[in-house]
Amino acid sequence: MQALRAYLSSASSSAGTAKSKKLTPSKEDDHMHPKLPNPYKLSPKPSRPKPFISFLVENKSTVVEVQKPNIWIGSGKSNCWRLTETVQCQRIEDQHARLFYNPHENVWEILNYSSSGIYVNGTLFGFKSTDFTPASATTTSERLQELQEMTNKRLDEFIKHSGDELQAADAAVCFCKPFPIKPSVNIFEGSAKLYANTKIEIGCAKLIVQQVGPMVN
Secondary structure, eight states: OHHHHHHHHHHHHHHHHHHHHHHSOOHHHHHHSOOOOOTTSOOOOOOOOOOEEEEEETTTTEEEEEOOSEEEEESOSSSEEEGGGTSOOTTOOTTOEEEEEETTTTEEEEEEOSSSOEEETTEEESOSOOOOSOTTOOSHHHHHHHHHHHHHHHHHHHHHTOSOHHHHHHHHOOSOOSSOOOOOTTEEOSEEEEOTTOEEEETTEEEEEEEEEOOOO
């Protein structure tokens, strides 16, 4: 009986040793069975490409690319695409329109802020209200005088920043008049979406959207 107990004890200890060896992988086991990547480990997010939009300025046959997602278009200096550096027009205002990227719909849009409006594919976008003059101007003659003074001021500023006054005076002549648009039922208020080949008119400036991208998924 004692011999049987000794045999069973030795068999049990050897089985435990063998079992413990299986739980401890060797270098050969690591080579034969390489570790798999953790499926629950999050991979780094890919960098999202920045949107851009490019325009062909028909008046000068030049291409302008915009990468800022929010920018003014007009004659101002603050965060603005100074369109008057390319096309001189009396109707282009300091903050004529706002160009911005809409990430929710993945599309570029343009919103009018001027009294003369903008044309997008032949459709006029502007304000349906016709009162764009200060409240102090109560009579028609006063309003016309204020508009004339505004025109002269714009011409003087343009001539001042030009080296040749005669050349500046010739370049400032255009078919646009710096007056508010006439009331019409065909005026759309709100922003216009821009796609490739969209045509935009801001005063004398004629723009065509060339490229829009990159598309964001």
